[in-house]
Amino acid sequence: MAFEDQLRExxxxxxxxxxxREETFRDDLSFFIxxxxxxDLCQAFLDDADLDVRYLKDICSVDWYGHDDExxxxxxxxIYNFYSLKHKYRFFVKVRLPEDNPEIDSLTPLFQSANWLxxxxxxxxxxxxxxxxxxxxxxxxxxxxxxxxRRDYPLTWEQPVFSWNKDDPxxxxx
Amino acid sequence: xxxxxxxxxxNMGPQHPSTHGxxxxxxxxxxxxxxxxxxxxxxxxxxxxxxxxxKLYYKAIPCTDRMDYLAPMSNNLGYCLAxxxxxxxxxxxxxxxxxxxxxxxxxLNSHLVWLGTHALDLGAMSMLLYAFRxxxxxxxxxxxxxxxxxxxxxxxxxxxxxxxxxxxxKRVRQIIKEIPDRIDDYETLLTNNQIxxxxxxxxxxxxxxxxxxxxxxxxxxxxxxxxxxxxxxxPYSGYxxxxxxxxxxxxxxxYDRYLIRLEEMRQSLRIIEQCLDGMPEGPFRAHVPGVVLPxxxxxxxxxxxxxxxxxxxxxxxxxxxxxxxxxxxxxKGELGFYIQGDGSNKPxxxxxxxxxxxxxxxxPALTEGHLFSDVxxxxxxIDIVLGEVDR
Numbered sequence: 001m002a003f004e005d006q007l008r009e010x011x012x013x014x015x016x017x018x019x020x021r022e023e024t025f026r027d028d029l030s031f032f033i034x035x036x037x038x039x040d041l042c043q044a045f046l047d048d049a050d051l052d053v054r055y056l057k058d059i060c061s062v063d064w065y066g067h068d069d070e071x072x073x074x075x076x077x078x079i080y081n082f083y084s085l086k087h088k089y090r091f092f093v094k095v096r097l098p099e100d101n102p103e104i105d106s107l108t109p110l111f112q113s114a115n116w117l118x119x120x121x122x123x124x125x126x127x128x129x130x131x132x133x134x135x136x137x138x139x140x141x142x143x144x145x146x147x148x149x150r151r152d153y154p155l156t157w158e159q160p161v162f163s164w165n166k167d168d169p170x171x172x173x174x
Numbered sequence: 175x176x177x178x179x180x181x182x183x184x185n186m187g188p189q190h191p192s193t194h195g196x197x198x199x200x201x202x203x204x205x206x207x208x209x210x211x212x213x214x215x216x217x218x219x220x221x222x223x224x225x226x227x228x229k230l231y232y233k234a235i236p237c238t239d240r241m242d243y244l245a246p247m248s249n250n251l252g253y254c255l256a257x258x259x260x261x262x263x264x265x266x267x268x269x270x271x272x273x274x275x276x277x278x279x280x281x282l283n284s285h286l287v288w289l290g291t292h293a294l295d296l297g298a299m300s301m302l303l304y305a306f307r308x309x310x311x312x313x314x315x316x317x318x319x320x321x322x323x324x325x326x327x328x329x330x331x332x333x334x335x336x337x338x339x340x341x342x343x344k345r346v347r348q349i350i351k352e353i354p355d356r357i358d359d360y361e362t363l364l365t366n367n368q369i370x371x372x373x374x375x376x377x378x379x380x381x382x383x384x385x386x387x388x389x390x391x392x393x394x395x396x397x398x399x400x401x402x403x404x405x406x407x408x409p410y411s412g413y414x415x416x417x418x419x420x421x422x423x424x425x426x427x428x429y430d431r432y433l434i435r436l437e438e439m440r441q442s443l444r445i446i447e448q449c450l451d452g453m454p455e456g457p458f459r460a461h462v463p464g465v466v467l468p469x470x471x472x473x474x475x476x477x478x479x480x481x482x483x484x485x486x487x488x489x490x491x492x493x494x495x496x497x498x499x500x501x502x503x504x505x506k507g508e509l510g511f512y513i514q515g516d517g518s519n520k521p522x523x524x525x526x527x528x529x530x531x532x533x534x535x536x537x538p539a540l541t542e543g544h545l546f547s548d549v550x551x552x553x554x555x556i557d558i559v560l561g562e563v564d565r
Contacts, residue, residue, distance in 0.1 A: 025498065026496065026498050028497070057389060058389075058510060058512070061525075062522060064522075079497075079512065081512070085386070090499070092497075092499070111389065112387050113532055120531075124223075138216060139216040139564060141216070148224055155224065
């Protein structure tokens, strides 16, 4: 059995109803699942020696703000990039989160590497990870408000550093 | 280990010579032992991912140079491969061969700087001078190719920026001739040097199991004995045509990573030689009207080519809706580009999987519970470039 089929069967049986759909684009296989099933799926990956999916390559996020067709499914997409060392195969697990209070369970208890990756997603995209030991800013300065990678965050906007002792400081660049 | 009141809090960096840029490490030490090490990053954050979202696909290439500035060609290659995958472009063989050659030169370049600075951190001043002398030869080739020594932007979507220089073959063969002896010289200086061995052996150890759990890649992963190299496992840009070995370590310590990087330099030279010997003839760009720039000769004489040229420069090209990921084995580890196209001429999202960032995250695992003086060795053996960590 090809590895794709084995993987498909495995994910289908582990997440059950939480499975939404799968997509193949340019040979990259992605599975969309509901967010609540993620941690159990990852635990199942770690427990299964035959699949050998122990390597979480990356976590990243996409903001669909401004794409009305995509917004219906949820504004934020979180992408988990898994790799099987045994089968030399990469695939993606994707979840969609709503615009209000985007929140998902943290993978840090399972994968150490998720610690910084989730902090980065939180810092730049504002998605919070429940159960993360230290969900703080990592790349942007502590004073910076907002999450710069969101599509509604203006590209060249700079937060005023000095208020010039005025209640209403001038906007530097907008 | 728990932090207690008697622990001394030391702030290392961001202006510290052995943090390779602007890395700050908050250290709690109990006597000579590190209780807690917490890397603090972000001093160099320039929002490259955000910037790339606002640019046409081909205009984002210069941003990639500025991430890992010691390996510009690898970054160009990773980004261009991702866009080519998104646009479904197949490039000519000559382009693949030339890209492999340049990517391997970049690996040499990056490893030379690593070797020089790592040895300098451990007190071997002369290595830095030797390594930078050899690196100069590689930078000269970059300059001949792209006109720039560091920020080359030479690899473009669908091909190269221009034809390889006429003396490319001669210059690269000079490197193949000279550098193997120089690598042997480095080995006589370091490999059996008792001071170097004492500073690196059994220092910054990470087991294979932990290395995977921390998602390490590149020499950091291979040092722990896991044979995972994207050039072999998921070949890209024609790497399946080349004959080379993937060195792996046994102990997962700084000394093994040093040996691996030296061996990788030798293997890179092997690949470069095969590239030069088998370099196919052909155009230096793919023929994809509307996406890849047409040859300059045609732009000057053919109406249609001129229109394409004008349109690509001014409004770019629309990419299909879909997400692609292209990962390459950069000198630091797996460098990946995740690009989400949305049907317009700008990407909806460009995500860089930064190898340095993910490898640096494991610094606490390498240093906690070990000697304070080994922190410098651990940072050095990870091989970070802060431009890429912070992006």
